[in-house]
Amino acid sequence: MARITYIEHGGKEHVVDVPTGLTVMEGARDNNIPGIEADCGGACACxxxxxxxxxxxxxxxxxxxxxxxxxxxxAYEPDPVRSRLTCQIKVTDALDGLRVQMPEKQI
Structure with missing residues (x-):
């Protein structure tokens, strides 16, 4: 399990425990975190x-x-260093404390 902080574009933080083996995207989806739409369901197709x-x-x-x-x-305004797709990040115990910030919008 890893405690992950999801930060909305406006600065509101959501700190949730995400089970090992899920993706960071699934952690957001399962906890109704706004700002991560995941239209393709995690297939890395959007x-x-x-x-x-x-x-x-x-x-x-x-x-x-x-x-x-x-x-x-x-993606909307990707950063060459910091941008990631949360569907591609598997949660492990080593990710405990991870912080991610949503962009202004998803496209």
């Missing part, structure tokens, strides 16, 4: 679960694969 990972966590996450890189091209 960019509506885009977030900006807190700078302290960028190097601690597994690298983006080519499919995620391609889908981030469709």
């Amino acid at each position: 960019s509506t679960c885009h977030v900006y990972v807190d700078a302290d966590w960028v190097e601690k996450l597994p690298a983006r694969d080519a499919m995620e890189e391609d889908m981030l091209d469709f």
Whole structure:
């Protein structure tokens, strides 16, 4: 289990415990976190679960694969370093304390 902080664009924080094995997107969906739409249900076929990972966590996450890189091209204002698709981040105990911020909108 990992405690993850989801930060809405306006700054409101949602701190939730997400079970190991789920994705960061599933943690948001299961806890009704606004700002992560996940239209494709986690298939990495859209960019509506885009977030900006807190700078302290960028190097601690597994690298983006080519499919995620391609889908981030469709995200709203992607950051070349901090942008990730939450459907591609598997929750492990090592992610305890992860902080992610939603963009102004999902497209």
